[in-house]
Amino acid sequence: xxxxxxxxxxxxxxxxIILAFLTLPALVVxxxxxxxxxxxxxxxQGFSLRWYARAFTYSDFQNAFYSGLIVTVVASTIASVVxxxxxxIIDRYQFTGRRLLEFILVSPLIVPRFTxxxxxxxxxxxxxxxxxxxxxxxxxxxxxxxxxxRSVYVSLANIDPALERAAANLGASPIxxxxxxxxxxxxxxxxxGWIVASIxxxxxxxxxxxxxxxxxxxxxxxxxxxxxxxxxPTIAAISALLIVSTTxxxxxxxxxxxxxxxxxxxxH
Amino acid sequence: MxxxxxxxxxxxxxxxxxxxxxxxxxxxxxxxxRRFIPGSLSAGGFTLDNFYGxxxxxxxxxxxxxxxxxxxxAVFCLILSYPVAYALVRTTKEWLRTLLVILAITPLFxxxxxxxxxxxxxxxxQGFINSALLSIGLIDTPLQFMYTRFGVVVAxxxxxxxxxxxxxxxxxxxxNRDCEKAAANLGAPPLxxxWRVTxxxxxxxxxxxxxxxxxxxMSAFATPxxxxxxxxxxxxxxxxxxxxxxxxxxLAAMLSLIAFIAAIGSLGAIQPxxxxxxxxxxxx
Numbered sequence: 001x002x003x004x005x006x007x008x009x010x011x012x013x014x015x016x017i018i019l020a021f022l023t024l025p026a027l028v029v030x031x032x033x034x035x036x037x038x039x040x041x042x043x044x045q046g047f048s049l050r051w052y053a054r055a056f057t058y059s060d061f062q063n064a065f066y067s068g069l070i071v072t073v074v075a076s077t078i079a080s081v082v083x084x085x086x087x088x089i090i091d092r093y094q095f096t097g098r099r100l101l102e103f104i105l106v107s108p109l110i111v112p113r114f115t116x117x118x119x120x121x122x123x124x125x126x127x128x129x130x131x132x133x134x135x136x137x138x139x140x141x142x143x144x145x146x147x148x149x150r151s152v153y154v155s156l157a158n159i160d161p162a163l164e165r166a167a168a169n170l171g172a173s174p175i176x177x178x179x180x181x182x183x184x185x186x187x188x189x190x191x192x193g194w195i196v197a198s199i200x201x202x203x204x205x206x207x208x209x210x211x212x213x214x215x216x217x218x219x220x221x222x223x224x225x226x227x228x229x230x231x232x233p234t235i236a237a238i239s240a241l242l243i244v245s246t247t248x249x250x251x252x253x254x255x256x257x258x259x260x261x262x263x264x265x266x267x268h
Numbered sequence: 269m270x271x272x273x274x275x276x277x278x279x280x281x282x283x284x285x286x287x288x289x290x291x292x293x294x295x296x297x298x299x300x301x302r303r304f305i306p307g308s309l310s311a312g313g314f315t316l317d318n319f320y321g322x323x324x325x326x327x328x329x330x331x332x333x334x335x336x337x338x339x340x341x342a343v344f345c346l347i348l349s350y351p352v353a354y355a356l357v358r359t360t361k362e363w364l365r366t367l368l369v370i371l372a373i374t375p376l377f378x379x380x381x382x383x384x385x386x387x388x389x390x391x392x393x394q395g396f397i398n399s400a401l402l403s404i405g406l407i408d409t410p411l412q413f414m415y416t417r418f419g420v421v422v423a424x425x426x427x428x429x430x431x432x433x434x435x436x437x438x439x440x441x442x443x444n445r446d447c448e449k450a451a452a453n454l455g456a457p458p459l460x461x462x463w464r465v466t467x468x469x470x471x472x473x474x475x476x477x478x479x480x481x482x483x484x485x486m487s488a489f490a491t492p493x494x495x496x497x498x499x500x501x502x503x504x505x506x507x508x509x510x511x512x513x514x515x516x517x518x519l520a521a522m523l524s525l526i527a528f529i530a531a532i533g534s535l536g537a538i539q540p541x542x543x544x545x546x547x548x549x550x551x552x
Contacts, residue, residue: 007458015355018348019371022429025386026375028396032389040389042399082285085278093275101279104286110531111293112487114504115524118511119292122299122521125309142289175269196377203379206489206504210512220381227385227494236389239382246377250370259369 026243033236040233051237058234063215064222068202070133071218075140076148076197080190082141083148083197084183090149091156106146116143117207124211131213139211140201147200148193155189192257199246296528299521311518318522327506331526334502337417337492338485341424342478345432348425349477353436354466376430380490387423387495388414415499423491428481435480439473440466472545479538483531503527 032040036048055061089095090102108116117139124135159182167177183190205220212221223235253259269277300319303312321327356368375383390396391413398410413419443466451461467474489504496505503523511520 004458011351012355015351018352019368021348022352022375022426023371024396025383025390025426026378028389029382029386040392040394042394042396082281086282086285089275089278089282095275101282101286104289105282107289110483110535112504112524112527112531114487114489114507115296115528116289116292118507118520118524119294119296120288121511122295122517123291126295138288142285142292145285173269174271174274178274199377203377203382205380206487209489209508220379223381223385224490224494227381227388235385239378239385242382243374243378247370247374250374250377254366254370259366259373 029236029243030240032233033240035233035236038232040231051233052241054232054234055237055241058226060222060226061219061238064217064219067133067212067216068218068220071136071140071216072198072201075137075201076144076194078137079141079144079148079197080194083145083193084152084186084190086145087149087152087156088178088182091153105149108143109146113143113206114210117210120207121210131211131216133216136208136211136216136218139207140204143204143207144197144200147196148190151193151196152186152189155186159185188257192253195249195253199249203242293528296521296524299518300525302518304516304518309515309517315518318518321519322522322526327523330501330503330506333417333500334486334527335530337421337424337500337502338482340421341428341485342482344421344425345428345481346436346474346478349429349432349436350474352429353433353440356433356437357440372433373430375426380427380488383427384423384490384494387419387426387491391419391422391495414495415497417496417500420492420496420500423495424485424488427488427491428484431484432477432481435477436470436473439470439477442473443469469549472542472549475538475545476542479534483534486527486531 028042031042031044033051034047034049035041035044035051036046086101086105090098120135120139120142121130124130124132129135163185164177164181167181168174172180202218203220204218205224208218208221209224212218217225219238223238227235250259299311301314301316303315303317305312322331352368352372356365356372359365359368388395392398393410393412393414395413397413398407401407402410413422447469448461448465451465452458456464486502487504488502489508492500492502493505493508496502498505503526507520507523507527510516510523
């Protein structure tokens with residue numbers, strides 16, 4: 001019995017160490033963001049908000065924040081509509097090319113990001129759209145679509161088919177059943193998918209580096225350029241804000257939609 | 269509107285997005301086999317030179333290095349993720365589960381740049397680890413983590429852990445606990461139950477997860493770019509160097525194509541193995 005307790009304790013100690021490894025970088029970033037001088041010191045000698053002030057007033061970051069926001073909102077909204085359409089027809093219809101269509105739509109998960117980004121740069125250059133918003137948005141739609149589809153699949157599987165049948169039996173036309181029964185029941189999946197898609201789109205870096213130019217660059221691209229030019233902790237301030245808001249966002253998503261359900265993890 | 273018409277309405281946007289994805293891959297494919305014209309963004313006629321060029325030692329070394337780094341990342345990622353996934357699925361306390369999910373998953377959503385920058389602060393010469401070790405007197409001179417393969421692998425393992433934890437938690441969640449209880453009732457100590465029942469039953473998830481991370485790591489860019497700093501090169505960094513610095517689109521396209529084939533190939537190759545293991549596990 002004592003051996004078992006020892007094993008249990010050492011298991012949880014191990015888990016705690018691994019979690020410390022997972023969390024350490026985020027804590028170091030938050031600590032650094034309050035560093036009073038340009039030179040990094042651990043532990044920081046004092047406390048200052050000057051890097052937050054610089055992050056908010058540096059014009060490249062302001063512009064990148066707004067371009068990023070435009071790209072994120074437009075791309076995740078379109079991706080949500082397309083994602084619902086794709087998940088619905090792939091789940092509910094039988095047609096030739098169904099598996100192929102699904103494979104192509106989820107392929108951005110396995111195709112390297114830089115291959116996708118570079119490919120969109122090449123076709124964008126050929127049709128004269130290189131660096132333009134439409135190209136950046138199209139790239140982001142393609143990249144986040146698999147995540148929306150996954151979220152909608154989970155919701156589709158949870159719909160009681162009797163509800164759709166009942167509506168049809170009571171005389172609702174197929175489009176009415178879809179718009180007034182199915183889509184409302186899918187709302188948690190669509191909202192969850194949209195949130196995940198917009199977080200991924202807002203923080204997407206590799207493909208964006210290829211398809212954006214100076215006027216359409218998103219926040220991660222501007223941050224990358226800054227890291228290569230300066231060594232001060234301004235990036236730590238932005239990173240700290242992103243880390244804190246993402247963590248809060250995760251708690252909200254978990255509270256209202258259940259992260260485990262979106263991620264399809266079963267527990268005992 | 270009939271069901272058929274709804275189908276037509278819904279498939280149009282899906283086909284458009286799918287066509288865009290295919291077009292981008294065809295763009296890469298097409299440029300891989302065209303001649304590079306120095307000083308011009310458009311490419312010349314058909315050639316196999318870019319393909320043969322890959323046999324040059326510098327490219328072969330980078331491709332091998334990419335495979336090695338991806339392999340090490342996948343293995344260490346598995347070792348560190350399994351205990352967390354196990355704890356996440358098996359804990360009986362709901363608050364602890366929520367905390368584990370949030371801590372484990374949040375890094376996935378902060379993006380490549382934030383996480384890579386964070387590791388630069390941790391691993392740098394004046395970074396967190398060196399400052400800590402210097403101040404407790406364990407070392408006299410800072411250790412070199414930046415611009416080393418070790419530093420890149422550490423950051424990449426951290427980068428891939430959320431995905432690995434999700435995949436492993438799904439596999440562990442599907443284990444039929446009666447098998448574990450039967451083994452325990454027959455007198456197996458907890459550790460043998462774990463090694464001889466739980467681990468074999470989750471083997472399809474372990475293999476699938478490891479290969480997914482392997483393929484995923486091959487496409488990592490920001491981490492080797494910033495932590496490798498040009499001293500550790502992966503295919504992604506060469507694509508960037510050739511494509512966006514030298515504007516040699518054909519060569520960058522060929523490198524992207526190779527990375528694409530390696531990723532798809534490694535995932536395709538394990539499908540039969542995972543399927544066979546899953547059938548065996550299902551029989552038990």
